[in-house]
Amino acid sequence: MTLSTQIATEGCAEVAPFLRLRGIAKQFDRVAVLRRIDLDVPRGSFTCLVGPSGCGKTTLLRVLCGLETADAGAILCDGQDITQQPAAARHMGLVFQSYALFPNLRVEDNIAYGLSRRLSRSERHRKVNALLDLVGLTGFGRRKPNELSGGQQQRVAIARALAPEPSVLLLDEPLSALDAQLRLQLRGELQTLQKRLGITVVMVTHDQAEALAIADRIAVMQSGWIEQLGTPFELYCHPANRFVAGFVGRMNFLPATVAGVGAVVLPSGTALALDTASLPKGTAVELGIRPENIALTGPGAGAGIILPLRILGREFLGASMRLDGVHEESGTAIALDLPLHRGMALQAQTHIEAFLPAAHLHLFAAGTL
Amino acid sequence: MIARLNILPTTVIALLFCLLAAIALAFPVGVLFLHSVLTPDGSLTIAHYAAYAATPGLLRALSNTAILGSGVVLVVLPLAFIFAYGLERTVLPGKGMLAAAASLPLLVPSLLPALVLIYLFGRQGLFAPFLGGRTVYGLPGVLLADVIAALPHAVIILRTALRAADARLYEQATLLGASGWRKFFTITLPGARHGLVSAALVVFAITITDIGAPKVIGDNFDVLAIVIYKQVLGQQNFELGAVAAILLMIPSLLAIVIERAAAKRHAAVMSAKTRPLRPQPSPMRDRLAGIVCYGTAAAIVLMLVVCQLVALVRLWPYDLSLTWTNYALDRYDGGGWAAVGNSALLASMTAICGTGFAFAGAYVSERCKAGAFFRGLFSRLALLPAAVPGLALGLAYVLFFDDPANPLRGLYGTVAILLIANVTHYYTVAHLSAVGAVKAIDSELEAAAQMLGRNGLSVLLRVVVPMSAPVLLEIALYLFVNAMTTVSVVMFLYPPGFKLASIAVLAMDDAGDLAAAAAMGMMIFYVNLAVRLAGQWFFAHGHRVVGNRAPTFLVEAVS
Incomplete structure (x- = not known):
């Protein structure tokens, strides 16, 4: 298998990206769906395209595999320009959300569909069985697709896409049609499979939690743009803008104004030292903080904002308790996660003082969404 | 509730x-x-059935019916499939017109196509001098007339079958390197299989139960429907007529049973989420489908035109001057x-x-x-x-x-x-x-x-x-x-x-x-x-x- 050679070259993946997209643009009926997208995908990486529906992530995937042609831009695969190549010549495997198995063909025939027709019968048989083993469906080869559950069908679809040993495996919302439990299980299997084969995977999903859990790299898309590209850690801890901050995980936002270099002031008049970069004085900004970074006031707290909150409701999250509060002076809603034993003690309508440590505050220029 | x-x-x-x-x-x-x-x-008693079986002419009617039914199915099915394929899966201009033309035979009695065949190729037909003594009476005429009569039914069924296409199956096949023909044989044809079975059964049933065409152009080519007609109206032999009617019912009944069984199986295969397929231009395919579609549509329209002309001329085909007298x-x-x-x-x-x-x-x-x-x-x-x-x-x-x-x-x-x-x-x-x-x-x-x-x-x-x-x-x-x-x-x-x-x-x-x-x-x-x-x-x-x-x-x- 060429897959083994991929594993061998994985070490130098950072040197030259395997897939290189430059200035990809696409319009449907004069509506721009993709606006000059640049994206690098390292060899052997698991990249997720994530964004709200209509952001262009599926179109980007279809342009990548050649089912759609880009209006502008270039696609390079392993150094070769494949922009004008037809879909069949690109050797990419695609898995759809709804599996799209050929209903009239048995599982083994579905998997063998993309195998070279020059292969001998026994060779085909061997490959199909190896793939069935790989996706955990040993012995299911003679079934028809409609005799399988949703999760099994999706595994067949993955095996079928892998059969011709594609250079890239593309997944279009592969888990969305499955129920929650199965989604988690298949997600883990998918990740294991990818690591084992060392294959380059690009997956489209609207579920940011799924992307955070499975991907090496995530491209957050909105309105045909890539808002941010980075590792799950970078996206979560250093969101580039308010959109990414709000889309990946949960974040609270407080309005504020730049008071000078290195200082912001809240509407209440409280001033705070914070890195304001090059924003001029008087710029309206928003301060963002994740619920788990908010604590209750107590001794030994460092620099930060103290906000009096009234608790409106509680949400039991298992290990922690999420409190939905409101800052009554400004009407700003603030959610905070507390350890269970502390959260349990606080009933609705209780007044508390929340502490927002400066170290966990993110600063975004206002109005950028 | x-x-x-x-x-x-x-x-x-x-x-x-x-x-x-x-x-x-x-x-x-x-x-x-x-x-x-x-x-x-x-x-x-089984005497009536025995009497039927003992009459050579009546037995021949039975085999004639089977031959006619299968013959019409064999002609109509490919023709209707290409026609429906042309309307649903190719890029052709004037699809609305073509679809309308294909449904025109539904508006006339089945004996009208047979009449037109006689006007054209019958003993006194327009083209009789060029046929060298041969005529269309008998099997060829009945077959052709029933092909025209049954075609719209098959086209409607096959269009429905071809319309329900899932674009993602074709995209998947493209990515897996399948050729156009491979896609046709592995996706299109299997997808339309139920429609083909259904159309074949319907066409067979329509053909064997039709009396118009065999009555007008059948000559000595007797089918079961003619037997019933002759036994009942000609000889007042209701018993033999009843036997023939029962024999005629058997295939229709079988067709219904098979159809319903197939429909039940089919329903289970249909996937819930499909992306509609939009046909892309393919010059060669479109041209071939276009020839068949426009040819068929033209033949149907021509049939009606000829019929109208015959009604409007003094003495077809010898005196072609126009007159209203036939409308008295x-x-x-x-x-x-x-x-x-x-x-x-x-x-x-x-x-x-x-x-x-x-x-x-x-x-x-x-x-x-x-x-x-x-x-x-x-x-x-x-x-x-x-x-x-x-x-x-x-x-x-x-x-x-x-x-x-x-x-x-x-x-x-x-x-x-x-x-x-x-x-x-x-x-x-x-x-x-x-x-x-x-x-x-x-x-x-x-x-x-x-x-x-x-x-x-x-x-x-x-x-x-x-x-x-x-x-x-x-x-x-x-x-x-x-x-x-x-x-x-x-x-x-x-x-x-x-x-x-x-x-x-x-x-x-x-x-x-x-x-x-x-x-x-x-x-x-x-x-x-x-x-x-x-x-x-x-x-x-x-x-x-x-x-x-x-x-x-x-x-x-x-x-």
Whole structure:
């Protein structure tokens, strides 16, 4: 298998990206769906395209595999320009959300569909069985697709896409049609499979939690743009803008104004030292903080904002308790996660003082969404 | 929650429907069967079947029927498939026109294509001098005429089958490196398999039960339908006629059973989420499909043009000067202009009564809670008419209603029996369409209206009927057109004082008045076309009114 050679070259993946997209643009009926997208995908990486529906992530995937042609831009695969190549010549495997198995063909025939027709019968048989083993469906080869559950069908679809040993495996919302439990299980299997084969995977999903859990790299898309590209850690801890901050995980936002270099002031008049970069004085900004970074006031707290909150409701999250509060002076809603034993003690309508440590505050220029 | 009619206990209604079905279908067909197995003194016998088997001519009719049916299927299926493929899967200009042309044969009696073949290739046909003594009479003529008559049915079924395509299967195949042909054989053809089976069965059933074409152009090529006709009308041998009718029913019955079994299997394979396929240009494929589509459409239109010309010239094909004299239909046998009026009247009544019955029947069998036994019985009986050929039904009515012991004998020889026969014969399709329409309405809508204090009847009239209006109109059109063109259903039943246009065409042809037959045949076409166009207009304009008003009605009903 060429897959083994991929594993061998994985070490130098950072040197030259395997897939290189430059200035990809696409319009449907004069509506721009993709606006000059640049994206690098390292060899052997698991990249997720994530964004709200209509952001262009599926179109980007279809342009990548050649089912759609880009209006502008270039696609390079392993150094070769494949922009004008037809879909069949690109050797990419695609898995759809709804599996799209050929209903009239048995599982083994579905998997063998993309195998070279020059292969001998026994060779085909061997490959199909190896793939069935790989996706955990040993012995299911003679079934028809409609005799399988949703999760099994999706595994067949993955095996079928892998059969011709594609250079890239593309997944279009592969888990969305499955129920929650199965989604988690298949997600883990998918990740294991990818690591084992060392294959380059690009997956489209609207579920940011799924992307955070499975991907090496995530491209957050909105309105045909890539808002941010980075590792799950970078996206979560250093969101580039308010959109990414709000889309990946949960974040609270407080309005504020730049008071000078290195200082912001809240509407209440409280001033705070914070890195304001090059924003001029008087710029309206928003301060963002994740619920788990908010604590209750107590001794030994460092620099930060103290906000009096009234608790409106509680949400039991298992290990922690999420409190939905409101800052009554400004009407700003603030959610905070507390350890269970502390959260349990606080009933609705209780007044508390929340502490927002400066170290966990993110600063975004206002109005950028 | 399911809405219930409150004015009458539904059990009574369901029972009533079963009773009607018994009188209109089950009893007559039962009597027909009894006539084929009983001696005049009432004991069981297979003598009639033996007599049938002992007559060489009748046996030949049996094999002729099979040959004709299979032959028409073999010609129609590929042709209709390419036609439907051209409309659904290629990039062709004028698809609307092509589709309209393909459905034109539905508007004329099946004997009209046969007549046109005679005008062109018959003994005195236009091209007779070039045929070197050969003619189209017999198998070739019947086959060709039935191909034209059956083509629209196959095209409709195959278009539906080809329309339900999932683009993602084709995309997946593209990515896996499949060629156009491989995609055709692994995706397109398997996807249309059910449609092909269904179309083959329907075409076979239509062909073997047709009397028009074999009567007009069959010459010595006797088929079962002709045997029934000759035995009943010619020799008054009802027993042999009954045997032939029963023999004719067997394949139709089998076809229904196979069809329904296939449909059930098919439903399980259909995936819920599909992305509609939009055909991409492919010059070679489009050109080939275009040739077949436009060629077929042109042949159909030409057929009607020739028929109209024959009706308008003095003496086809010798004196081609134009004249209106052939339209003095009253001078010929068959009933004249009155027959056109009679046919239109009967067709209208069939459309109105049939639609009403079908909708009521569908509503009772789908949405009522009580009387489960009778509802189940009725929904099974409703499928039966499709298995009873028109001639068999006609003969069954003669044997059942014209029996001195039958209290309903008064119906025999009246227009009412024609109406009952027509509604019964075309009931299955009407019923199934109506069931589809009723099923398509979310029963929670009715529940919602009911919860807000409206009774079942009000919900039915203000929610269900307006929302089903487009389907009801389609059913009415179907019934009208079929009642207008049918020969077989009414052949044994029309009273002397109520001649019908389709029968008149046959009588004029029998009497050798070819031009008058053409004129009468075209009158049927024009009436049907006018009704169809009116229906189309209503779909385009009235439909919008009804469609938009449905939610308003709903608001009224619940407010």
